[in-house]
Amino acid sequence: MPLDMELEAVLRPPALEMKPYPPKVITLANGKKMVVREAKREEVPTLLEAVHPTLFIPRDFYDIVGARLYAELLAWYRYRVRNEYCLVGQIDGYLVGIVNGRMVDEKVGMSYHTLAIDRGLRIGAHLFAAKMEHHIEYLGQSEVLIVAESPIGFRRWMIEYGLEPTEIQHELGGPDSYRLTREMYFDSKPRLVVGDRPAPRDLLDYALENVFVADEETINVKIAGLKGR
Amino acid sequence: MRDVAIIGVGMIPFGRRDEDSLMDLLAYASLKALDDAGLGDKSVNAVYVGNMGGGIIQHQTAIASSLVDRLSLLPAAAETVENGPASGGSAVKNGLLAVASGYYDYVLVVGGEKMREVTGWKATDFVSTMTHPEVEYPYGVTLPGMAGMFTRLYMEKYGVTREHLTAVAIKNQDMGALNPYAHVEMSISREGILDSPHSVVNNPPVADPLHLYDACPVSDGAAAVILCPLETAKKTGKPPVLIAGFGQATDTHTLQERDDPTDLKAVSLAAKQAFEMAKLKPADIHVAELHDAFTILEIAESEHVGFFKKGEGAIAALAGKTKLGGQIPINVSGGLKARGHPVGATGVAQVVEITFQLRHELPKNRQVKGAENGLTVNFGGFGNNVLAFVLRRVQQ
Numbered sequence: 267m268p269l270d271m272e273l274e275a276v277l278r279p280p281a282l283e284m285k286p287y288p289p290k291v292i293t294l295a296n297g298k299k300m301v302v303r304e305a306k307r308e309e310v311p312t313l314l315e316a317v318h319p320t321l322f323i324p325r326d327f328y329d330i331v332g333a334r335l336y337a338e339l340l341a342w343y344r345y346r347v348r349n350e351y352c353l354v355g356q357i358d359g360y361l362v363g364i365v366n367g368r369m370v371d372e373k374v375g376m377s378y379h380t381l382a383i384d385r386g387l388r389i390g391a392h393l394f395a396a397k398m399e400h401h402i403e404y405l406g407q408s409e410v411l412i413v414a415e416s417p418i419g420f421r422r423w424m425i426e427y428g429l430e431p432t433e434i435q436h437e438l439g440g441p442d443s444y445r446l447t448r449e450m451y452f453d454s455k456p457r458l459v460v461g462d463r464p465a466p467r468d469l470l471d472y473a474l475e476n477v478f479v480a481d482e483e484t485i486n487v488k489i490a491g492l493k494g495r
Numbered sequence: 496m497r498d499v500a501i502i503g504v505g506m507i508p509f510g511r512r513d514e515d516s517l518m519d520l521l522a523y524a525s526l527k528a529l530d531d532a533g534l535g536d537k538s539v540n541a542v543y544v545g546n547m548g549g550g551i552i553q554h555q556t557a558i559a560s561s562l563v564d565r566l567s568l569l570p571a572a573a574e575t576v577e578n579g580p581a582s583g584g585s586a587v588k589n590g591l592l593a594v595a596s597g598y599y600d601y602v603l604v605v606g607g608e609k610m611r612e613v614t615g616w617k618a619t620d621f622v623s624t625m626t627h628p629e630v631e632y633p634y635g636v637t638l639p640g641m642a643g644m645f646t647r648l649y650m651e652k653y654g655v656t657r658e659h660l661t662a663v664a665i666k667n668q669d670m671g672a673l674n675p676y677a678h679v680e681m682s683i684s685r686e687g688i689l690d691s692p693h694s695v696v697n698n699p700p701v702a703d704p705l706h707l708y709d710a711c712p713v714s715d716g717a718a719a720v721i722l723c724p725l726e727t728a729k730k731t732g733k734p735p736v737l738i739a740g741f742g743q744a745t746d747t748h749t750l751q752e753r754d755d756p757t758d759l760k761a762v763s764l765a766a767k768q769a770f771e772m773a774k775l776k777p778a779d780i781h782v783a784e785l786h787d788a789f790t791i792l793e794i795a796e797s798e799h800v801g802f803f804k805k806g807e808g809a810i811a812a813l814a815g816k817t818k819l820g821g822q823i824p825i826n827v828s829g830g831l832k833a834r835g836h837p838v839g840a841t842g843v844a845q846v847v848e849i850t851f852q853l854r855h856e857l858p859k860n861r862q863v864k865g866a867e868n869g870l871t872v873n874f875g876g877f878g879n880n881v882l883a884f885v886l887r888r889v890q891q
Contacts, residue, residue, distance in 0.1 A: 292693050292696075293686055293687050293691040293693045293694075293697075294687055294693075294697060295683045295684070295687040295688050295694075295697040295698060295708065296681060296682060296683055296684055296687055297683070297684030297686050297687045298687075325513065386679065386681060387697070388696055388697055391696060392696060395696070417614055421615075456695070457695055457696070457699070458696060459696075460692060460693040460695060460696050461693070490513075491510075492508055492509075492510030492511055492512060492678070493510050493511075493677075493678060493679065493680050493681075
């Protein structure tokens, strides 16, 4: 059924202007180059394919992170969430991680989810850092509100960045948010935020033109198999 | 005393084995070793289980008693051997002495640990329970912390640099990438962990000057061997591997009481005893499994067992002398660095790996060509209880 655009205009939230995230390239421990770039809305169906297998992986709370990320991306795709963005990591075209968040207003950012599809290479750590970089340096926000849904997330975000607890309810509905301020971000940046810009044209073009999703079994093994640190 | 040989070995892939209990791990490795030995309906007389953390992590004790029942090996004698990260080596020693004495003819030795069911912090704390209960543990000393201090001293005394440590890390990860039993089957690059500015995130400090890729992962896993008299072993189809020598030595519990904390006396003594018993010299060894819980330990142990002079182990590693095809291939399995370090399993896994090598069973990209003699070093505490074994291929 065609959309009733008159009604749709009511249902769709207004959006703030969001500055783009400039792509970068990170060299990983195994020497592979990961392109980190902002995903386009029309790429969401492909991203959902990559997220879908994680809905059934309970290890390390992947199922809850996957299910929520799936819904958040769908809401962004179909204009039911305000000011959302999504960054992706790609190695040789393959999607290896997805992060997202949104602007609550001009000053406050809301971190949503960090999903590493390939593990053991600190891809989650790199992509979370990219997300904070986007909020603070490119969207120009004063602070980002964050929660963790897994012990690994708690270690990576709350402890490694030294985040401060608040009494502000996070939008995910769980515990109160932790806060990353601009000052905390720039203090942490030298040891946690890396990447080369401008991204080499050949790597970026390849990533844009070739977005591959590993098969479900591969994703399962990478996330919940025996191997990896 | 009788000569003792290894007639069966078994190992399961190390890693994060969420679906398996500690008893499962021990049973799987044991069954593989029993199959490999081809014992048929003959049973074993005794079972020695190397395990450090069952009582703490799994809240389970008397593990050997449980295992013999699970494996239907009743009424075999059964004992659990706890000796910190040298538990596996100690279990092998107990099995060896039992057969050598003539008291038992067939002995199963299995080492195993399940460490990934607790957080990394709790695993580190559990391993730290081996430190001195009054002057180390209460002050927050951990094994990575000790290794960091040891590395700093080694750097100051012998000029070891991060470049040397990185050479060991890359070599062992490259070999681990070829070993299906390895926990971390992944090569790493010098650019990614040292040269690139991005390495600050990829390879963060864990205990300065040691970084993430200088340390072994926390792993689940198990390995097993079957021992019997050499004369019996000669009647089986596979090339018997003789335990030609062993040594064990201890040192002060705390590092600060040692005259020179960079001198790993127990490693030197254990290796010396093992070489003397085997009537071999370090130069006679064709392949070694050293206890590289941290990259610095592979370098230090390679000197203390006599492969290189003091201060030259790091240079040798950087020059590729410890790679497959080099002067003395060390940790061709990937070592603890890549295979993983389920603490109770490690000493047994080293013996299993050297047995594979001496039987010439490994694929070309991991086999030391024509290997006849091998060495293992299982390092307990921070070098306060060390076991060394010299294994020899027996010509039939």
